[in-house]
Amino acid sequence: MAIVYKAPDALCDVPMHYCPGCTHGIAHRLVAEAIDELEIEGKTIGVSPVGCAYNNYLYFNCDMIQAAHGRAPAVATGVKRSLPENIVFTYQGDGDLAAIGTAEIVHAAARSENITVIFINNTIYGMTSGQMAPTTLLGQVTTTTPYGRDASYSGFPIRVSEMLATLEGPAYIERVSLHDIKNIKKAKAAVKKAFKVQIAGKGFSLVEILSTCPTNWGLNPVESLKRIEKEMIPHYPLGVFVGADLEV
Amino acid sequence: MGQKLLMKGNEVIAEAAIRAGCRHYFGYPITPQTEIMHYMAKKMPLVGGVFLQAESEVAAINMVYGAASTGKRVMTSSSSPGISLKQEGISYIAGAQLPAVIVNIMRGGPGLGGIQPSQSDYFQATKGGGHGDYRMVVLAPAGVQELYEMTVEAFNISDRYRIMTMILGDGVLGQMxxxxxxRDEEKIEKFDKSWAANGHENAxxxxMITSIHLDPAVLEQWNVGFQNKYKLISQNEQRYELYNCEDAEIILVAxxxxxxxxxxxxxxxxxxxITLGLVRPVTLFPFPVDAFEKVINTPKAFLTVEMSAGQMVEDVKLTVNGRKPVYFTGRMGGMIPTVNNIMTKVLEIKDNHR
Amino acid sequence: MFLNEIIIAGFGGQGILSAGRLLAYAGMLEDKRVSFLPSYGPEMRGGTANCMVVISDEDIASPVLNSCSALIVMNSPSLEKFESWVKPGGIIISDSSMVQKKVKRSDIKVFEIPATQLANEFGNKTYSNIYLLGKLIKETGCVKPENFEKALYGILSEKRHYMIPEEMEVLKVGMEY
Known part of the structure; x- marks a missing residue:
């Protein structure tokens, strides 16, 4: 009998702690599938962030290192510079990567560190219960913008992919979304391509994944997926920002 | 036959690290330790090593965390304000039990302070400048030859115990x-690194390298393990020099x-x-309590001398524990105590204990 | 006991620190204990610079000096700062083309050499420190001239080795001045 569905080998057989309807689980699966298909689990080292995914070192079957808040790109730099033949990825949320870790991600990109960054953008801090993130949309209500994010007071959301694309360092940057099957397939291809870019030694690769946070958005899972499409994609357009023509 | 050279303290630290098998250095420029970086930038490429100038002290220490996680010998160096920035990473490295060597060539503080020599980071180094119940081994060389010996030793201690070792110097030591x-060749000991995150190769x-344990009962057990390790280090690794202590009326501690x-x-x-002696702690953590037990009956008093407002003197008092008076004299802000400064205090103490 | 505690002071750019390093290096070649401690920081860039050199046949207590047996000064502020540091019976060697002030003390030996002027006349102003080191070596015997020459070979980059015969010539002028 043909197997049509199985858990990826690169994921440990343990229950995940993520909330119902959260797309972290899908993102993890896409990373794990890419690792399986490229047969790199034995030489891959992942770096976990601070945020909801803080303990995904328990979920990925490759060697894992837990990093301080925002510092994953620096930690990954230390790893990759020590083990240039190995595959190194970070998995970071928007608070981790685009607020406290802005310096680290910008400079890792500028140096074109040959690492892969999986960047989860759900426009909010999940783990600490729903505060404004650097990617929070204008007008969005969070626990620290209870009247909605006001640009005159809290500034504007950061488009990370576009910002990093202004640098000469990155080899591949793409923004994808997990709001429907078609887009999940595209996201899968992007994640896999990012790893292939690293394997080919082309330099820094980053996939920004638009994700949900039903719990902190106060929406049910289905409404959450719709919010990505209706509210987030207009501000965070999908597409390849660097490396569209890159063949790996 | 070895090699005899006239070298600057900072450069000797860098050369010693390379001789000890360190092939990864991450740092950020700050006076008065920058020659360590310059030396690494020049020499690492020649020995197939990695020198990387990080975007910040914070990034540098996290690069150290990453490299140490793979089991490689790794070092960073800085001076006081930069070491403050590294405290986050230092605490995480302690929590994840990674071996790493950190050099602090101290300058006067607080704040941006100055760039002249100081010893005012003693508390930060020995009591934990970052958060949590952690310690690191702190070595305090007093000359250029010792900078060499102790830098090599720092890597061995770090690997032996899976702990950070700090070389705590000051602007005088770095610049002189x-x-x-x-030696012609360093004996590089081999240590078990089966814990390293370096790719499991399906074998x-x-x-997992981590410092987070959300279950307090689990975290407590981790801490118990840390404390046992620190106790073991205190038993095994105390180093000190006793100088002229027989018959000393007053014993200086510096x-x-x-x-x-x-x-x-x-x-x-x-x-x-006047007969004076000297207890010179060579390890600041573990504090060399054994040295004091050996001489406790000899002097009328102890006099601690530091380039600070009096930090190590607290450990001296804890160790002497009321058995003899403990005095302090020091200079701050980058000023160096003179022989006269110290003699004045010695005469004053002598007067007190006629 | 053989103990030379030497302070060399002047402006940044006068070769203060290289003079100190050369002495320490030469001392090392004689199997003496040596230390060299430079001033560091912004004062090196155009401001005052100084260094402390100890050459001894015993272990050196501290490289940080609070007094000295010999002082070389190459500008007036340095003389003002360090004149009182010289131990009675010690010496001051002053570049009299740069130091206008006179030494006030009478319990020490003073040598005035217009080193900068001599160097300019010689045709290489970077040699001014060598005249003064010549006098220091002659008066204190802290190192031997032949070891000073070896120190020049040891410290100077090879492309500057052609200068060394000239520098030794200058050293001898300083010794006999």
Whole structure:
């Protein structure tokens, strides 16, 4: 009998702690599938962030290192510079990567560190219960913008992919979304391509994944997926920002 | 036959690290330790190593965390304000039990302070400048030859115990030149690194390097393990020098470059018919309590001398524990105590204990 | 006991620190204990610079000096700062083309050499420190001239080795001045 569905080998057989309807689980699966298909689990080292995914070192079957808040790109730099033949990825949320870790991600990109960054953008801090993130949309209500994010007071959301694309360092940057099957397939291809870019030694690769946070958005899972499409994609357009023509 | 060279302290630290098998250095420029970076930038490419100038001290220490996680010998260096920035990473490295070597060539503080030599980071180094119940081994060399010996030793201690070792120097030690005798070859001990995150190659379970344990009962057990390790280190690794302590009326206590000045004081005092001794802690953590037990009955009093407002003196008092009076004299802000400064205090103490 | 505690002071750019390093290096070649401690920081860039050199046949207590047996000064502020540091019976060697002030003390030996002027006349102003080191070596015997020459070979980059015969010539002028 043909197997049509199985858990990826690169994921440990343990229950995940993520909330119902959260797309972290899908993102993890896409990373794990890419690792399986490229047969790199034995030489891959992942770096976990601070945020909801803080303990995904328990979920990925490759060697894992837990990093301080925002510092994953620096930690990954230390790893990759020590083990240039190995595959190194970070998995970071928007608070981790685009607020406290802005310096680290910008400079890792500028140096074109040959690492892969999986960047989860759900426009909010999940783990600490729903505060404004650097990617929070204008007008969005969070626990620290209870009247909605006001640009005159809290500034504007950061488009990370576009910002990093202004640098000469990155080899591949793409923004994808997990709001429907078609887009999940595209996201899968992007994640896999990012790893292939690293394997080919082309330099820094980053996939920004638009994700949900039903719990902190106060929406049910289905409404959450719709919010990505209706509210987030207009501000965070999908597409390849660097490396569209890159063949790996 | 070895190699005899006239070298600057900072450069000797860098050369010693390379000789000890360190092939990864991450740092950020700050006076008065920048020559360590310059040396690494020049030499690492020649030995197939990695020198990387990080975007910040914070990034540098996290690069150290990453490299140490793979089991490689790794070092960073900085001076006081930069070491403050590294405290986050230092705490995480302690929590994840990674071996790493950190150099602090101290300058006057607080804040941006100055760039002249100081010893005012003693508390930060020995009591934990970052959060949590952690310690690191702190070595306090007093000359260029010792900078060499102790830098090599720092890597061995770090690997032996999976702990950070700090080389705590000051601007005098970093900037001065003395003769250093390098051995032809370093004996690099081999240590078990089966814990490292370096790719399991489908041959073992996945390794996880982490400092987070949300279950307090689990975290407590981790801490118990840390404390046991620190206790073991305290038993095994105390280092000190006793100088002229037999028959000393007053025993001076000083580390690093100040201990050198104190030796000058001892000479000067001898000319005036006063017998002084010196306890020189070489490890600041573990604090060399054994040294004090050996001499506790000899002097009328102890005099701690530091380039600070009085930090190590607290450990001296804890160790002496009321058995003898403990005095303090020091200079701050980058000023170096003179022989006269110290002699004045010695005479005052002598007066108190006629 | 053989103990030379030497302070060399002047402006950044006068070769203050190289003079100190050369002495320490030469001392090392004689199997003496040596230390060299430079001033560091912004004062090096155009401001005052100084270094402390100890050459001894015993272990050196501290490289940080609070007094000295010999002082070389190459500008007036340095004389003002360090004159009182010289131990009675010690010496001051002053570049009299740069130091206008006179030494006030009478319990020490003073040598005035217009080193900068001599160097300019010689045709290489970077030699001014060598005249003064010549006098220091002659008066204190802290190192031997032949070891000073070896120190020049040891410290100077090879492309500057052609200068060394000239520098030794200058050293001898300083010794006999």
């Amino acid at each position: 030149m003395e003769v250093v005798n390098f 073992r379970e996945h390794n 580390y690093g470059s100040v201990s050198r000045i104190c030796k000058g004081v001892i000479k000067e005092a001898a000319e005036q018919g």
